[in-house]
Amino acid sequence: MKPELLALVCVAFLAPLPPADALAAPAPSLTEVGYAPLKMTVGGETRCLTANGDDTKSWQYVALETCKDGSRLQNWKLKAIGNARYFIFNEYFGETRYLRTYGKASSIALDSDTSGYTTMRSWEVSNGALNDIRLWNVYSRDIGQWKTLDADPQGQSVGISIPGSTRADVWQYDIDMPTPQFPVAGTKKVLVMATHFSDETSADSTPVRDTVLGVFGTPYYEDRSARNYLLQASGERLTANMDFLDEVDIGERPDACNASQILSAARDAARHRERNPQDYDYLFVSIRQWRQCPWVGLAPVPGNWVLAQGSSAHKFWTWTHEFGHAMGFQHARIRYGCPARDGVAQLGGDCTTYNYGKAPTDPMGGGGAAMFPVAYQHFAGWLSDADVPWIKHDGTYKLDPLWRRGSAAQGYRIRRSDGSVLFVEFRRPSQPFETWWGASPYVNGVTVYVVNYSPKARSMTSTLVNTTPGSGRSMGDAPLLPNHSLDDTLSGMRLTVTLAHNDGAELKVEKLPK
Incomplete structure (x- = not known):
């Protein structure tokens, strides 16, 4: 299955929130504010x-x-x-x-x-x-x-x-409040189970093990496993220590595809294999293909478990997409067709927004192997406020490529009048996940997102912006390329990319012309 097809069959749902301590994690440094x-x-x-x-x-x-x-x-x-x-x-x-x-x-x-x-x-x-x-x-x-x-x-x-x-x-x-962060950082224990019901033979567990845990001895730059993805995408701020149980019989098949029943049976079976699920931070469970289950993957938003079925469980992007839900990431959106003024796209109320459109940089929107954008990294506590500063004034701002830390920022944030936040980032190709072709706009320009937070639900939604005036739903031309501008009418700012090369990008920000 191609990564982009996940947009059709992934299911996420808002989960009842566990007690605060259940979601606690090592936090990034907290910015002290004044009175x-x-x-x-x-x-x-x-x-x-x-x-x-x-x-x-x-x-x-x-x-x-x-x-x-x-x-x-x-x-x-x-x-x-x-x-x-x-x-x-x-x-x-x-x-x-x-x-x-x-x-x-x-x-x-x-x-x-x-x-x-x-x-x-x-x-x-x-x-x-x-x-x-x-x-x-x-x-x-x-x-x-x-x-x-x-x-x-x-x-x-x-x-x-x-x-x-x-x-x-x-x-x-009048003091800028930080955007919400719900850290998922440090070392997390994950129990991975390849399961089957009693009325079917067990499938070969090797593809599940290899795609989630990786193949022993594979160098990191070739290891396209979910475990290595989380390590690399987090800038090595999240380490998933995984235990694997293969060919686990979880008993009688339920009358209907019920996630709670499947998970309960898996937990019981794990105890019979001398693994206590309560000793783990997360539970990953694969089942064999079952027609009654209308999803390839399933996870709560946020939560501590992931389900995957059939051959989709053999694709690492199924697990990373669903784990994104578990961290509080909703399905991504795309925004396109923004009208032009003097040849510059006007990002405001007249653009078209499409829910769960294909966002090439976003695994929550069919981006497949692409690593989590900067807003997700900040939300999960992998980047601090200092890594992703606010832009409040006119000036030229430098960006380091994501996952390459230098003297510049990993991204920037701009407040907007409707309560959303504009994020910008810059990427370059890198193995084994950021495998862009060299001329792709996504590694030669600055990518722009609109982010909405739901702190009460401990979740966020990211929208990829197509910065090309009058663009269609295809997002191949979404990034802001050098010598091109975007007017954000809700922040009153014009963004112009002045430079983009292997070592970073420069963004000129100024108040909108009258």
Whole structure:
């Protein structure tokens, strides 16, 4: 089966989120940010979240009051604690008092009390237009309510409630918030099982073993296995230690193709082979071809297991695609047909977006052997914020080729007014996965993506942009080549590639001409 055909038959689904500790992993360095006001515009007036200044008490109410320049009672810091969560501190009181809720998630205060669940003091952020943010209390999600920090637009009261009421919950915060990261890094244990049902003979397990674990003795630059793919794509920040069980009989065939039943049977069979699935971070299971299963591969978004069937289990890109889902990557999209203005494509609302279109650089969109784009690497914690800086000002920005670290960046990010983020990257051919032909635009230009995050679902969606004006759905001409420009109307920036060669690329960024 060709890699691009995976777009037709891969199935991913949103999984119920496990406890936070189950998704914990070594995190990249967390950028320390300073203090700034949390503002809200109500009735044409800008007001600020304000702490009560009575420090004789161990806790303070907060309110919405007229902003005062330089007031420490109105300055707030969102301090990253990992897994895209934050503590919120006030500058006047420092990091001794937390903005938190209590048992029923019905009220908030700035409090030194750290009793109860850590999630009562934890917040997640969703970005809106530019510096607009919403702050979601994590504990409220745990009890099935998902409440945001909000205010009464007619008064000064601040609290938390489920969005959709008359209360306002969009805040302006002038400090750039990091894009979400849910690290899958370090050493992960993976149990790989080649299975069959009792009513069928076992298939040769060798192709599954070789495509997932690799062939012993093969040099890394020839090893096209899923294990080596994850090592290379992560810049050696993810090591998959794999154990393999072959010819595993998982018992009676279910009446229908039910993933839960297949996985349960596989786990039971593993225990009979003296392997406890709970000792592993991930479970990979192959089954023989079964007509009732309408997929070649299956995985939750995010999750800790992958299923593959038939000959598709003999293709490493089936496993890496599905593992991408397990890391929180949704199916990729493509955006094309952007109108031109003075010969420059205008990336905005008038382009066409196609769900799960063929994106040659993206294994989540039929890209086959191509390694994960820069936005996925950042989301998984393989690249830090410093590796993929923000572009905020006019200037010329240098890019190193992906997976070749020099003095320049691995990619750049640009905020957009709809809450999405523009990512750019530069690639060059390399073995054994980035096997582009030398004249391909994908290794001679800068590739552009629009990325949307769903922090509450711990997932992201990447959209490959065709930078050629009026382009069709074929994405062969998508990258931005030297001496060509792209106008991003949602960030107000023009991007022009000035240079691209074996050692890197240069990108000129300037405000859109009027």
